[in-house]
Amino acid sequence: MKNYIVLDIETTGTKPLESDIIEIGAVYVENGQPKEKFSTLVKPNETISEYITSITGITNEMVEDARTIEEVMPEFINFCRDLPLVGHNIDLFDYRMLKVKAERLGLKFNYHTVDTLIISRQVLADLPSRKLGDLCNHYSIDLVNAHRAYDDAYATYELLRNLQEGFIDQAPHLFIPKVNDWKVPKHSPITAKQKNYLLNLCKTHKIALEKDIEAFSKSEASKMIDCILREYSK
Secondary structure: OOOEEEEEEEEOOOOOOOOOEEEEEEEEEEOOEEEEEEEEEEEOOOOOOHHHHHHHOOOHHHHOOOEEHHHHHHHHHHHHOOOOEEEOOHHHHHHHHHHHHHHHOOOOOOOEEEEHHHHHHHHOOOOOOOOHHHHHHHOOOOOOOOOOHHHHHHHHHHHHHHHHHHHOOOOHHHHOOEEOOOOOOOOOEOOHHHHHHHHHHHHHOOOOOOOOHHHOEHHHHHHHHHHHHHHHOO
């Protein structure tokens, strides 16, 4: 694997079907060397919580004038080309989050992946932790601005290089990009009970929905109801 993309994202939460992406960072690697950088904030559809800000340092003010995922996603897919994608926990998190956003926009997102977390668990099983920050400390990788997308992506690139140098000869299969066949679960439509409850809440608090209520999924309706209840129960 000489040419590939190393990526990382920051999000408003951990649920691919519900959470929003607030930052994408990536490195295009050619012949083993970083060649191009991709880094952008993304304006989410929901408010960034204080908890997420405490982890990432990304505030609502920072993304206020950022581009939306509708604008960013086509550009990012173009940046990825048809190359393998590398990330730390990419298989269970980043890839799924990105695939959901892409498919909702009618874009294809089908890539081979290499997950440095999976590799680390296999070859560094004796370490107490395989979190990115702890692995960077193990290899003396300078991780500045942890939990910012581009910085984490670049640190993951350096982590992969260290793992390749130490273990590719004894475990070459771990470094071969594999087909990621995860499929986006189908959305369940809004229920009649949710529809009535949401409409009543909107009427009571004089809230205008941004789209037709029939277009809401079950999870989106639940999320909207929770947001309204939090806002107006203060």
